[in-house]
Amino acid sequence: MKSFAVVSGSFVSVLCVAQPVSDVCRYPALGDVMLCGRAGRAVDACIQSRVDSSWARGAMYEEAVTAFRTHWDDLRGGGGWQNEYWGKTMLCFAGAAEYTGDPSLQRWMLEKTHAFLDEFQQPNGYLSTYAKEDFLRAHPEDPDAKRHWCHNIWGRKYTFWALLELHRITGDARALEAAQKMADHLIAQLKRLGLTLDRTGAWNGISSMSILKPLLELNRLTRKPQYRKLADDIVAALSAEKSDPGALLHNAFRKDKICDWYPEPGFWAKSYEILSCFEGLAEYYRQTGNRRVWDGVNAFHRHLVAEEMNPMGAVGLFDHFLNAANHVNGMVELCDVVHWIRLNRELFSLTGEARYADMIEESFYNAFLAGVTRDGRWGAHIIRSHGTRHLFAPPQTGMTEHQCCPDNMMRTYFDWAQSLAAEHADGALLLLQYCDSSIRLSDASIAVRGGYPWSDGPVTVTLDTPRPRRLRLRVPAWSKTFSVNGIACRSKDGWYELSAPSGRSAWTLAFDLSPRIVEWTAREDALPPSPQHDNSVTDIGRYTVHFMEWYTPEMRGMCRTAGAARILRGPLVLAKGRAAGTDRDETLNATTVRGGGWRASLRRGADDPQSAGVEDVWMLTLSGPHETQKVVPVSDYASVSNIDNPSNWFSLWF
Numbered sequence: 001m002k003s004f005a006v007v008s009g010s011f012v013s014v015l016c017v018a019q020p021v022s023d024v025c026r027y028p029a030l031g032d033v034m035l036c037g038r039a040g041r042a043v044d045a046c047i048q049s050r051v052d053s054s055w056a057r058g059a060m061y062e063e064a065v066t067a068f069r070t071h072w073d074d075l076r077g078g079g080g081w082q083n084e085y086w087g088k089t090m091l092c093f094a095g096a097a098e099y100t101g102d103p104s105l106q107r108w109m110l111e112k113t114h115a116f117l118d119e120f121q122q123p124n125g126y127l128s129t130y131a132k133e134d135f136l137r138a139h140p141e142d143p144d145a146k147r148h149w150c151h152n153i154w155g156r157k158y159t160f161w162a163l164l165e166l167h168r169i170t171g172d173a174r175a176l177e178a179a180q181k182m183a184d185h186l187i188a189q190l191k192r193l194g195l196t197l198d199r200t201g202a203w204n205g206i207s208s209m210s211i212l213k214p215l216l217e218l219n220r221l222t223r224k225p226q227y228r229k230l231a232d233d234i235v236a237a238l239s240a241e242k243s244d245p246g247a248l249l250h251n252a253f254r255k256d257k258i259c260d261w262y263p264e265p266g267f268w269a270k271s272y273e274i275l276s277c278f279e280g281l282a283e284y285y286r287q288t289g290n291r292r293v294w295d296g297v298n299a300f301h302r303h304l305v306a307e308e309m310n311p312m313g314a315v316g317l318f319d320h321f322l323n324a325a326n327h328v329n330g331m332v333e334l335c336d337v338v339h340w341i342r343l344n345r346e347l348f349s350l351t352g353e354a355r356y357a358d359m360i361e362e363s364f365y366n367a368f369l370a371g372v373t374r375d376g377r378w379g380a381h382i383i384r385s386h387g388t389r390h391l392f393a394p395p396q397t398g399m400t401e402h403q404c405c406p407d408n409m410m411r412t413y414f415d416w417a418q419s420l421a422a423e424h425a426d427g428a429l430l431l432l433q434y435c436d437s438s439i440r441l442s443d444a445s446i447a448v449r450g451g452y453p454w455s456d457g458p459v460t461v462t463l464d465t466p467r468p469r470r471l472r473l474r475v476p477a478w479s480k481t482f483s484v485n486g487i488a489c490r491s492k493d494g495w496y497e498l499s500a501p502s503g504r505s506a507w508t509l510a511f512d513l514s515p516r517i518v519e520w521t522a523r524e525d526a527l528p529p530s531p532q533h534d535n536s537v538t539d540i541g542r543y544t545v546h547f548m549e550w551y552t553p554e555m556r557g558m559c560r561t562a563g564a565a566r567i568l569r570g571p572l573v574l575a576k577g578r579a580a581g582t583d584r585d586e587t588l589n590a591t592t593v594r595g596g597g598w599r600a601s602l603r604r605g606a607d608d609p610q611s612a613g614v615e616d617v618w619m620l621t622l623s624g625p626h627e628t629q630k631v632v633p634v635s636d637y638a639s640v641s642n643i644d645n646p647s648n649w650f651s652l653w654f
C-alpha cells in the first residue's frame with residue numbers, strides 16, 4: 001500500500017511517496033523468553049516486589065487510582081504529574097503478565113482496568129487526573145508560556161499506552177475501545193481549542209508530542225485516518241524550520257551540540273521526553289517509510305553517541321542533554337537509561353546493526369542494574385558515577401508509593417529479555433546477548449548458559465531446530481578475540497555465522513574478558529562555580545554541585561574536578577566500593593591512572609572473602625610508570641552501587 005506523507009517545514013516542498021518499511025530483525029515474543037541466572041533472579045525479584053506483592057496490588061496500585069479522585073494535579077498552578085502513574089504501573093503489570101504468562105495476573109489487571117474505566121472515563125472519552133479538562137498549557141497568557149509545566153497530555157499518554165498494551169496482551173476489546181475514545185477526545189479537544197500539541201504541555205510541547213509512539217500503535221491497529229493525521233501533525237511540528245527547542249527533527253541535522261541548541265539547555269534539553277519523541281519517530285519511519293524522518297533519527301543518535309555518553313553507559317547528565325561526555329561527575333536519570341535502551345532496540349530492529357546491541361548491553365549491565373535496588377522494589381532517580389549512594393527516588397509530586405523512575409524501570413527488564421535474540425529477514429537466527437536465558441525463536445529454541453558476563457568460564461549455546469539454520473552470533477566490539485569450541489574466529493561487522501543441521505547443536509564461546517583501561521577524555525568539571533554565574537542550570541559547576549548533594553548531604557565535597565579512566569571487563573564497568581572491600585580513601589581518591597601507560601590485570605577472589613557484600617570480587621593489579629603498582633579489590637559497578645545507604649561508598653573512576 002502506498003502512503004503519501006506531506007510534512008511541513010524543511011519537508012514542505014517534498015512530497016514523499018514512501019511505503020512502510022519492514023523490520024530487518026524481528027524480536028521474539030516476550031512470553032517466549034525466560035531470563036535465567038543472575039538477570040533472571042533480578043527480574044523475578046522485581047516482579048515479586050512490584051507486581052505480585054500485597055503492597056503492589058494494594059497501596060501502590062490504589063494510590064495511582066486515587067490520583068484520579070483527588071485531582072491533586074490541579075493544585076498550585078497544575079504542574080503535577082500524578083497523571084502518569086496509573087499508566088506506568090499498568091504498562092509494567094502488562095509486561096509482567098506477558099513475560100510470566102500468569103493468567104491470574106491478566107484477570108486481575110482487566111478487572112481493575114474495567115473498574116477504573118467505569119469510574120473515571122467520561123462519556124466524551126476524557127480520562128485524566130486533571131479535573132480541568134481544557135488545562136493543556138500553563139499560563140497561556142504568558143508570552144513565555146512554554147516554560148511552564150502542564151502534564152495533562154503527558155499523563156494521558158501513559159494511560160492511553162497502557163490500555164493499548166493491555167489490549168495487545170489480553171485481546172480485551174474494552175481496553176482498545178477506551179484508548180480510541182481517549183485519542184478521539186484529544187483530537188476533538190485540540191480542534192475545539194485551536195491548539196496543536198507543540199503548544200501544549202512542557203518543554204515546547206515535547207512532553208505532549210511524545211504521545212506519538214502509542215498513537216502510532218493505535219494507528220497500526222485501526223488504520224483510521226484521524227490517528228495518522230495527528231501523527232503527521234506531530235512530525236510536522238518536530239520538523240518545523242524555526243529556532244524552537246521543540247523542533248527536534250529539524251535540530252537533529254544541526255552540526256553544533258545538542259546542548260548548544262538551547263539558550264538554557266539545563267531547562268530545555270530534557271532527555272526523557274526527547275528520547276520518548278525519537279522512539280515515536282522511529283515507529284513513524286517504520287509505518288511511513290519517510291526517509292527524512294529516518295535520517296533525522298539517525299542524525300540525533302549520532303549526536304548522542306558523540307556528545308552525551310556518560311560513564312555509566314547511558315546518555316545524559318542528570319536529566320538533560322548537557323554534553324555529558326565532557327563531565328566526570330556522571331549522573332543520569334533512570335528513565336533516560338530506560339528510553340536509551342528502547343531507542344537502540346528500535347534502531348537494531350530497523351537496521352540489524354550489531355553496534356546497537358553493544359550499546360544496549362553496556363547500558364543494561366551498568367547504568368540500569370545500578371539503578372535497581374537489590375530487592376527489586378525501588379530504584380534510583382539519578383544514578384551516579386561515584387559517591388555514597390545514588391539519588392534513590394525520593395517522594396515526588398505528592399505521592400509516597402510512586403516515583404517517576406521506579407515506575408518505569410521494570411519495562412527495561414522486559415525490553416532486555418526481548419532483545420536477547422532476533423530473526424533476521426534473511427532467515428538467520430541472531431543471538432545478541434549472552435546472559436543465561438532460554439528463548440523460543442521462530443521454530444527453533446536457544447539456550448544460553450555460563451553465567452556471562454560475571455563468570456570467567458565460556459558461554460554455552462544450544463540450538464534446537466527442526467531444519468538446518470544459520471545462527472549468527474554478535475561479537476561485541478570490546479572483545480579483541482573470539483573463539484568457538486576453542487578455535488579463534490574472525491567476526492565481520494560484529495557478527496560470526498554458524499551453520500546448524502536440524503536437531504540439536506551446541507557450541508562453547510569465549511570472549512576476551514581481560515580488563516581494559518578506557519580513558520575518559522572529559523575536561524575537568526569546572527569547580528567551584530564562578531561567582532559571576534548565578535543561574536544554577538546554565539552554570540554546569542553549580543548544577544553539578546547542587547545535584548551531587550541533593551538529598552544526599554553526606555556527599556558534600558565529593559565532586560571530582562579531575563578527569564580519570566574507567567576500567568571495563570567485558571561489558572562490565574568495574575568499580576571500587578565498600579561492598580567489594582575497597583577502603584573509603586582508596587575508593588574516593590581523586591588520583592587517577594589516566595595517561596602514562598598503566599596496565600591492568602585481574603584475578604578472581606577477595607583477599608578477605610568474609611567482607612565481600614557482592615557476588616563477584618576481583619583483585620585488580622594496576623601497574624604504572626616507574627614500577628609503581630597497586631592492588632585493589634573491585635567488583636562490577638552495579639553491584640557496589642545499588643545500595644541505598646549513606647555510609648556506603650563506591651566509584652567507577654580509576
Ligand SMILES: [Zn+2]
Pocket residue numbers: 272333334335336381404405406408
Ligand atoms: Zn524518571
